[in-house]
Amino acid sequence: MIDDTAAGAAVRSGAAALSAPRWALAGLTALVMGVWPLVYPHSFALHIGTLVLLYCIGAASLHLVARMGHISLAHAAFMGIGGYTSVLLVMRLGWPFALSLPAAAGAAALLGLAIGPVLLRLSGKYFVLVTFLFGEIVRMVFSEWRDLTGGSNGIFNIPRPYPLFESPVAYYYLALGAMALCVGLCLRLVRSEIGRTMDALREGEQLTECSGVPVLRIKVTVFVIACAMVGIQGALQSHFVHFISPESFNIFESLNFVVMNVIGGLTNLLGPLLGALFLVLLPELLRDYVNLQRVIYGIILVVVMAFLPGGLVELGRRLRAGGARLLGRGEG
């Protein structure tokens, strides 16, 4: 009897294993992501592929914050902190990238820890507004602290971490490894008791706190982890594109992360990954229509949000449901 309960509990708690078709799909995706650069090492495709992977880190980390019911417009600021920290440590102090990368994550996490306990007491529009203002303040510091950051002109000729990573293929695999680690951590978080608690406090923060959950502590811890992750993206991206400037971390970049989550779907970690893929690829696909790019971009966003309010993740669900209906009719 007890064993039954425990087993049932494991299933009900969401710790159940993925179904076989999903494992197969996940395995196939991992295989394709791992193998295609060897089969088709086209530099432009590798560049876009690497950017998609890096944005997956930022979008997935924002998913953690969104999962707790907060829409942060300061995410790009933490990305910038990570980027500038790594670049300055490498270029000014000669640190190896192996140390500057964790330092970048640490700096973004520290700032998150400093401001999180204040920010995360706010809710709804107040949180959005204050994160927007905070993001702008950080961007202005990047702009005005010219001696350190190069001001609005930014910093050029940022070296790749090691000679090995001069190769686009190698950098792609570096980004793939970082993405796998970060998204893996996000997945672990949302599937654990912490994820269950994050969902609970999004659905009823006061009720959750009155059930004994140290809400602020859990929110700050998750927020700090999210900041560290997007700091890693900032560092990897700056060394990848050889350039960093305050405008890389403005409000539009923060909005980009939010839109990736909304377009992909806010309720599932797959959502921000699909959103990152979609939003990084879209401008490239619209490259031939430069004048109309923003209009087309806007229309696509409106259409996706109007017809798929649950995001692109919902498309998969609808297709599966439609397929099942068709099969049912066929059998009938």
Added chain:
Amino acid sequence: MGALLQVEALSKTFGAVAAVNNLSFQIEPGEVVGIIGPNGAGKTTAVNLISGVLRPSQGRVRFGGEDVTGLRPDRLVRRGLVRTFQATTVYATRTVRENVRRGSFRKRYPGFLHALLETPKQRAWRAESEQHVDRILSWFGLSGHQDTQAAALPYGFQKTLGMAIALAAEPKLILLDEPAAGLSAEEADHVRDTIVRIRESGVTVVVIDHNMRFISNLCDRIVVMHHGEELAAGTPREVLTDPRVIEAYLGKRHVAAQIG
């Protein structure tokens, strides 16, 4: 044995308005005490102050002899003081079982790293807490509905589920904010029976309501609040016959008619 809960000269002002003013009372272990008063008397504010949802402007709250004034709700839950809410507060889109599971957070969360790394300790805690959830569901007669979405439950069951979530935290004292509000007479009777059983299980109960009949049939003692202050306190009989209480509830004309 000393008082389990002591409220000492508690006050809360919002601008110029004193929602609670110099409120004092104490609750002994094992009692069922009612806090009543007309709408706007400050009952819910008092509960918010005691349960840590609001910080008092003045005064102290002691629980189990310790000063717990201004502690956050989660810390009070850890000490054994739990509350429910006036509006039906359940996780509407989740199953009944998941709701109770969330109430038993303290039994299933050994710490952030344990949870993140899914350590053997985390697994053991979770397995044990699932049995605890089974017991709570069975105790409240909700086992048959454990896979039902909370929003799909009848209103009376949602109220019961709210109490089950609170009881899942294994409190020493539970503050029930208007547990019978909006219920039919039959549902209110069911809630009252449940409260009696909670008390019999060893949990001290404080019930906040404005329904005099519901409270007087249930409580050992009653504290009456009016305009944020204590108007009267005593046994249900003493309180029900107190002219000040009758006046506050029914108006001066009613008192004059009764006396005349």
